[in-house]
Amino acid sequence: MSDIARLAGVSEATVSRALRGSTLISQATRERIREIAEAVGYTVDHTARNLRLQRTGTITVAVPLHHEVDQGISDPFFLEMLGFLADELADRGYDLLLRKIGAGEPNGLANLVIERRSDGILLIGQSTQHAQIKALGQRYKPLVVWGADMGDDAYITVGSDNRAGGRMAVEHLLERGHRRIAFFGDRELPEIAARFEGYHEALAGAGVSWDPALECRVTFRKAGSHAAIGEFLAKGTPFDAVFAASDQLAGAAINIFDRHGLNVPRDAAVVGFDDLMLAASYTPALTTVHQDLAAGARLMVNKLFKRMAGEDVRSSVVPVRLIIRASCGASIAPRPRRRRGKLAKT
Amino acid sequence: MSDIARLAGVSEATVSRALRGSTLISQATRERIREIAEAVGYTVDHTARNLRLQRTGTITVAVPLHHEVDQGISDPFFLEMLGFLADELADRGYDLLLRKIGAGEPNGLANLVIERRSDGILLIGQSTQHAQIKALGQRYKPLVVWGADMGDDAYITVGSDNRAGGRMAVEHLLERGHRRIAFFGDRELPEIAARFEGYHEALAGAGVSWDPALECRVTFRKAGSHAAIGEFLAKGTPFDAVFAASDQLAGAAINIFDRHGLNVPRDAAVVGFDDLMLAASYTPALTTVHQDLAAGARLMVNKLFKRMAGEDVRSSVVPVRLIIRASCGASIAPRPRRRRGKLAKT
DNA sequence: ACTAACACAACAATCGATTGCAAGATAATT
DNA sequence: AATTATCTTGCAATCGATTGTTGTGTTAGT
Incomplete structure (x- = not known):
């Protein structure tokens, strides 16, 4: 970025603002800086940007495994869901961080949060870990779970009927x-x-x-x-x-x-x-x-972003039909x- | 981290070294600092750490889509592969960033690199994008592709026989x-x-x-x-x-x-x-x-890390058997x- | 007792981008 | 012409961790 600043004869601050389209910078310099950035093939360093913005730009998609299936994910259901979630998140400019949560690791879920690697968590399925998810949901808000509504409002779910x-x-x-x-x-x-x-x-x-x-x-x-x-x-x-x-x-x-x-x-x-x-x-x-699943994925991601923005949202149920x-x-x-x-x- | 430093009565530098196990810090203070960190539930901020270390701690796993299948990943093969890769990468402490590369986006692959979001790329399958992958492989080394060895040494592959x-x-x-x-x-x-x-x-x-x-x-x-x-x-x-x-x-x-x-x-x-x-x-x-696939995933990840370390490795072929x-x-x-x-x- | 050697720990710079505040430049108003 | 208002841009701090260099205290050797 400092290269761009030097080439354009302005400060890094101006470059940063210009590239983010801030109106504080005149139209002319904004375009000039953009062209220079384009020419030298510059792209922002997400690591630095995220550090400054105190976010990660990443959403964790976690797959809880049942205790019996610790070796691998086998149900193609996950893949289809994952594909839809990948699309939804990509549309919003977020990265998808994939995790498996083995039932063997007692605080596998809790670790997701304290590691602060992502801005939110999408859980595909509850497996047999309702209790842990509930505990997590009580202190961590940006969490949406695909699965059944358990009645208590411990965490938000999206799931089929x-x-x-x-x-x-x-x-x-x-x-x-x-x-x-x-x-x-x-x-x-x-x-x-x-x-x-x-x-x-x-x-x-x-x-x-x-x-x-x-x-x-x-x-x-x-x-x-x-x-x-x-x-x-x-x-x-x-x-x-x-x-x-x-x-x-x-x-x-x-x-x-x-x-x-x-x-x-x-x-x-x-x-x-x-x-x-x-x-x-x-x-x-x-x-x-x-x-x-497409609708379900969209709902999950929508709700997650609302929660990340501090809004309160409720669980919802997606209708099904017999084929x-x-x-x-x-x-x-x-x-x-x-x-x-x-x-x-x- | 500064909290820990204050609590322990030492500088942040000491805390950092202690937590990384540096021998520059005496055994005693190292343990003391670890206990304090444990007590207050501290974990390092990966964003900051990665910024300083000039890495991301992430590996991109990209799925190139054929031109006909732009709506979604449907082959369960991907899921099984993904599961194994997730395990291998998790073992090495790396995160898995999932991407879909639509055949519609001409430089979807190239973007992966210039965005610098990950330290390396694993491609699952070549789809019909051999030419693009080849172009990418020539200037970007930490890349390993699951697929067929195309004869030219444009990029490293791991694949079944x-x-x-x-x-x-x-x-x-x-x-x-x-x-x-x-x-x-x-x-x-x-x-x-x-x-x-x-x-x-x-x-x-x-x-x-x-x-x-x-x-x-x-x-x-x-x-x-x-x-x-x-x-x-x-x-x-x-x-x-x-x-x-x-x-x-x-x-x-x-x-x-x-x-x-x-x-x-x-x-x-x-x-x-x-x-x-x-x-x-x-x-x-x-x-x-x-x-x-388990062996294949392990090979892919091994080769990728070797390439990231600057070593030169060659493609390899995984034997198959008839069931x-x-x-x-x-x-x-x-x-x-x-x-x-x-x-x-x- | 004096100095060399060593073990610990702190200082401060650094990674790359963002942003509140201040300052300079230009235009508009009286 | 002086003053205010409006635009632009720069300075410098900040995010949280890492690390080369420097400084201090302790121990050992003669």
Whole structure:
């Protein structure tokens, strides 16, 4: 910057003001300085700027990991969310700092704050860390969490209407005549718990009594989910449909059913939750509850910036809708047989 | 920090040295200062520290987008890679700054450098931007790219042995008696091109002539892939197996085949590439080429830090291996039929 | 007892940008 | 012509940490 000042024959102060477009500097010099800066390829040093402005220009996006999954993030849901958040933050000129919060590190969350590396925190999911998040939210304001509203106002959340989604999914299965609808998911996670509530509500609304044996408590960990679903099948509980708490889980379920000789949707209908991009590419394509992640990300970022500005904002819920595809049996096409090696046009 | 200095009755310089463990400070005062810092909950201000040290403590991880996919990152591959990179960087005390580089922004890559926001750049994939990356690599050293080695030494790459992977996949199909093996993928991407080479090599090695009609140029974009695969089927080119350039694509192919009444692996075997966590959950489970992303991420980060230290390092290639699952027909189990609603244990 | 050697700790400059206040230059008013 | 008002620009402090150099106190050697 001092180079620019020297070249332009003005002080650094003038350069700084000119480049920020301050009206204190005359139009003429402002443009002259801009041209010089352009010519020498100058860009401000963010580190210095941030130090002076007492900010970081960065937002932390943290992914809390469940205790079972300490090795890695596996759910593609995170990626889709991350993509949308990256866009929203980039639009506002902020950087995205990515962090993983292992359940093993007791104060992983608290560290985010005391390290002061970012101006705000976006948490993708609550995992099983509601208590820690709550503690953090009480003393740290620029925090927005994607997940379920826990009722207390300890921290701001943005999340899908999980209960409604669960209800819609199960009502659809009920309409199609299914009565023994299993629930696959880990109710320790707040969002999943809400989806379960919707499931339960729908059953109750249709006068179908719920058999606890229809619940398969399956975690998100890959090996765990396979084992849990296998055990569920081994128990032999009769069922004719499954509401899986995530698309990933639905996919795993369909796969394991297939290995056990059960066809979806013929032997059991399956409905998922998330509507990831790959949900349409599962075989059969997944009927699932669509979450509007773009809208969710925008809401999260908007709320975060409002909180950073000291405004008070409240949690909000993003509506969901049911996407009907093949896995619930809604559109089963007849399956002609073809001889291998001789495939004509279809 | 000045608070600590006052409390301890020493100068800020001493505090700084004590906290960094300098031996210039006596053991006694060092510990005393540490305790005080601990007590008042002090942590260094990274912004100030980085300014003084002329670094940022941050590594940019950038995802170049193909021109077709400007709306979002969709391939779960990125997420898995990202997770591993996050771990590696965290271990070294560096932050991970995430960026998307749209193909629409001509100098999106160059901006990364002139903005000086990070001490180094990791690029996940080359997309169709080899020329830009090359230009960047010539004047900016702390850059490591995940992808295919392009022969010229314009920039350092770490990547799977795509050619060998393609060869292994196709050799396996050949061994199982398949002869009309289609290739699904977008050869404009360097990695995919290498996989195609392996495919071609394997065919040549087995003395099987290649029919150009067996190539389906399908991009990664969801809608595009569906359309392209549909067209391929519509053309009616006979085939008995598919080598898909990614797991995601393989999944889409299986799904579309299914809609057209073709069963995998009965009517056509499918082999993918990546071995994403979800590959095992596809139905049928995907035979695919496993990439060791953990090793790849470690290599990338190691090389990057070496380059940042001024050392000269070379590109390297990570070996791959074939994972055989059901989609190539290797382990087709008989499929008993069950009546819906009456599922006994299996 | 005097000096050399050494261990500690403080001073002050530095990283690069921002900004309140003061001062200089120019134009306008009486 | 003198004075005020209006524009522009510069000075210097500031953000919080790091580090070369200097200064002080202690110990050891002869």
